[in-house]
Amino acid sequence: QKEVEQNSGPLSVPEGAIASLNCTYSDRVSQSFFWYRQYSGKSPELIMSIYSNGDKEDGRFTAQLNKASQYVSLLIRDSQPSDSATYLCAVEDFNKFYFGSGTKLNVKP
Amino acid sequence: DTGVSQDPRHKITKRGQNVTFRCDPISEHNRLYWYRQTLGQGPEFLTYFQNEAQLEKSRLLSDRFSAERPKGSFSTLEIQRTEQGDSAMYLCASSSALTPTLYGYTFGSGTRLTVV
Numbered sequence: 001q002k003e004v005e006q007n008s009g010p011l012s013v014p015e016g017a018i019a020s021l022n023c024t025y026s027d028r029v030s031q032s033f034f035w036y037r038q039y040s041g042k043s044p045e046l047i048m049s050i051y052s053n054g055d056k057e058d059g060r061f062t063a064q065l066n067k068a069s070q071y072v073s074l075l076i077r078d079s080q081p082s083d084s085a086t087y088l089c090a091v092e093d094f095n096k097f098y099f100g101s102g103t104k105l106n107v108k109p
Numbered sequence: 110d111t112g113v114s115q116d117p118r119h120k121i122t123k124r125g126q127n128v129t130f131r132c133d134p135i136s137e138h139n140r141l142y143w144y145r146q147t148l149g150q151g152p153e154f155l156t157y158f159q160n161e162a163q164l165e166k167s168r169l170l171s172d173r174f175s176a177e178r179p180k181g182s183f184s185t186l187e188i189q190r191t192e193q194g195d196s197a198m199y200l201c202a203s204s205s206a207l208t209p210t211l212y213g214y215t216f217g218s219g220t221r222l223t224v225v
Contacts, residue, residue, distance in 0.1 A: 004151070008149070034213045036213075042218070043198075043200055043216040043217060043218050043219050044152065044200075044216050045216070046212075046213040046214070046215070049212070049213055088151050088152075090151075090213070095140070095157070095164075096142070096154050096157065096165065097152075097154070097213075097214065098154065099151030099152045099153075100151050101149065101150050101151045102149075102150075102151055
């Protein structure tokens with residue numbers, strides 16, 4: 001079983017601030033990484049994917065990948081109360097995704 | 110609706126009963142996955158299909174669990190002799206075999222199982 005580690009939180013940030021979410025993984029051969037958002041009682045929805053070292057930006061979201069350190073992060077700029085959710089990191093391994101337990105984010109108005 | 114559809118949304122069953130869940134994937138997706146999620150945890154892989162072939166099943170999965178995808182379209186997940194520990198959200202997801210690692214999975218709304 002692949003290990004995907006996330007701080008469970010909760011991470012609390014004020015509205016308009018930058019939220020930083022982190023994830024580490026155990027398998028060096030993993031090539032594809034994903035961030036999902038999950039609202040309470042709902043199913044996960046894909047926010048971003050990243051495959052190459054460095055940063056990938058999409059609107060207010062930036063994913064960062066460092067394969068040497070086996071580390072993936074998600075930055076949310078200008079955080080909004082609607083961003084309050086659990087953020088799941090997923091690592092791909094031979095067509096299956098392994099998920100971390102998620103970080104709960106609270107954005108305070 | 111072109112998303113992943115799961116039925117039922119909720120199921121309450123007595124311990125020892127059998128239950129069956131259904132998943133209809135996005136029509137152009139040939140890969141279908143089943144995951145289980147308990148409170149405070151991320152989704153845990155159970156099994157996946159490419160077309161009608163079951164390509165992998167989690168070694169952690171009890172023999173009481175079985176899944177089928179007889180015509181490569183919808184899939185069913187059956188749990189026999191349910192136990193209280195089976196209480197969880199059962200998530201179905203689909204993807205294209207060509208692009209699973211490009212676009213990720215699309216999840217259905219899930220079936221929440223409560224065993225009493």
